[in-house]
Amino acid sequence: MAMTANAIENLIRAAIPDARVTVEDLAGDGDHYAATVVSEQFRGLTRLKQHQMIYAALQGRMGGELHALALQTSAPE
Amino acid sequence: MSQDVVADRIAKEIAENPVMLYMKGTAMFPQCGFSARVVQILSHMNVPFATANVLEDPELRDGIKQFSQWPTIPQLYVKGEFVGGCDIITEMYQTGELTSLMAENGIAHSVAA
Numbered sequence: 001m002a003m004t005a006n007a008i009e010n011l012i013r014a015a016i017p018d019a020r021v022t023v024e025d026l027a028g029d030g031d032h033y034a035a036t037v038v039s040e041q042f043r044g045l046t047r048l049k050q051h052q053m054i055y056a057a058l059q060g061r062m063g064g065e066l067h068a069l070a071l072q073t074s075a076p077e
Numbered sequence: 078m079s080q081d082v083v084a085d086r087i088a089k090e091i092a093e094n095p096v097m098l099y100m101k102g103t104a105m106f107p108q109c110g111f112s113a114r115v116v117q118i119l120s121h122m123n124v125p126f127a128t129a130n131v132l133e134d135p136e137l138r139d140g141i142k143q144f145s146q147w148p149t150i151p152q153l154y155v156k157g158e159f160v161g162g163c164d165i166i167t168e169m170y171q172t173g174e175l176t177s178l179m180a181e182n183g184i185a186h187s188v189a190a
Contacts, residue, residue: 047165055148063148068111071164 002030003066008058015057016041026070034070043075050074083140091154095184096126099141100151104128111163112151118170119153123187124179156182 005023012021012035019039026032035054042050050073055062062069091097096119102108104116104126119126131138131150142148145159153160155178160166169175179186 047168048159048161051161051165052146060148063142063150068149 003033003061004030005033008033008035008066008069011059011061012037012054012057016053020076026068031065031067033066033068034072036072038074038076040075042073047073080140080143083136084144086137087141087144088157090127090129091157094127094154095156095182096124096179097154098126098128098151099131099137099154100128101130101132103130108132109150111149114163115151115153115166118166118175122170122176122179124184155179155184 005025008023009021012019016037016039018041019037022036024034026034037050037054041053045053051071054069054071054073058066058069098104098112098115098119100107100109100112100115102112104120107113107116116128129137131141138150141150141152145152147159147162149162151163153162153166160178161169166175169178176186176188
C-alpha cells in the first residue's frame, strides 16, 4: 500500500509543527519520494539524528509502505 | 537466530571490520540502487570495506534495523559507529566529511578527486 506526498507531509508536520516541508514524488509509484525538511528543532543535531526524527514522525512506515525517501534536512539559515 | 544472537553477531562484525556495510546484494552484485551507490563511493575512495548481504538473512535484515534504530538498508559502520544510509553517505562524500571521517579513524583511502 503506497503513500501520498500529502500523507508524508502531514505526518512530518504533526511531529515537527514548525517544519517547512516539501515532498517530491520521484517515480510516480507512491513509494519513492524525496523530501526537504527545514526546522528549528534540527539546530545542533547531527544529520543522522535529524533523519531519525523524520523516520520517527513516519511512525514505522519507512522501509515498509514507504520504500525510499531521499531526505534533505536542515535548520533555518 | 534469536534477537540477541543477531545483535551479538552485528556487534562482533562492526568491531572486527573497521568499515562494515550492511547492504542488499554484494559489492560485486549490488541488488539495490542505494546499496550500489554506497559501494561505488567507498570503491571510488579506495576504502577497504567488508559487506553483509541482508537479502540472504532475513533475521539480519530486521536485526540491523533494530540495532541502529534505522529503518532502511544500506547501513554503513565505521569503527563500530553507525554513520548513516545512502543519503547521508552521499552528502558526506560530497562535502568531504567522509574523507575526513576516514582520516580521523586511520582508515586507508585516496583523497576524492
